[in-house]
Amino acid sequence: MALRISHLTFDAHDANAQAHWWAEALGWSEDPEDPNLPGHEECMIFAPDGRQRLLFIEVGDDKVVKNRLHLDLVPTDVSREAEVERLVALGATQVGDHRREDGSGWITLADPEGNELCVLRSELDRPDPYAHLVH
Missing domain, CATH: 3.10.180.10 (2,3-Dihydroxybiphenyl 1,2-Dioxygenase, domain 1)
Structure with a gap:
């Protein structure tokens, strides 16, 4: 039996802002058919080949310790x-x-x-x- 990682998920206060920051940092993009918009609680970005993905999910908790x-x-x-x-x-x-x-x-x-x-x-x-x- 084998597994593959679907995507990595990050908690965020502002999922849209985080998705856009990381997309700019990595040179990745969002799905043009499902764009990340302000107010979206879940925002995903994709590597250029589409195989690697990061998902940002809005949470109310603050980050308080090292990741x-x-x-x-x-x-x-x-x-x-x-x-x-x-x-x-x-x-x-x-x-x-x-x-x-x-x-x-x-x-x-x-x-x-x-x-x-x-x-x-x-x-x-x-x-x-x-x-x-x-x-």
């Missing part, structure tokens, strides 16, 4: 530092810097609602350690 799950992001066409600058310009906040002298490590950011995400070293700056898994 138990977060996304680790790898820039594909710019440096880690350039990507962090872009995300901060979109509204992210830097909450940690875990870069090492050898260029490894990550920078921790928070999205506009405080959800953590990490930006790892760019694909341009390191070999892909998982290349052997691609068929």
Whole structure:
């Protein structure tokens, strides 16, 4: 028996705003036949190939502790530092810097609602350690 992840779900105060922020951050989009609109309690965005999805659901609870799950992001066409600058310009906040002298490590950011995400070293700056898994 096998399972596949349908999508990752994030709690949000404003599902529409979060969906639009993450879509801009990731270069993803909404379903043109079911657009995300203000007031929608559930908003989904899709990767360019449609296979990966993030769902944002409105909840009344505040985020009070560190996320138990977060996304680790790898820039594909710019440096880690350039990507962090872009995300901060979109509204992210830097909450940690875990870069090492050898260029490894990550920078921790928070999205506009405080959800953590990490930006790892760019694909341009390191070999892909998982290349052997691609068929």
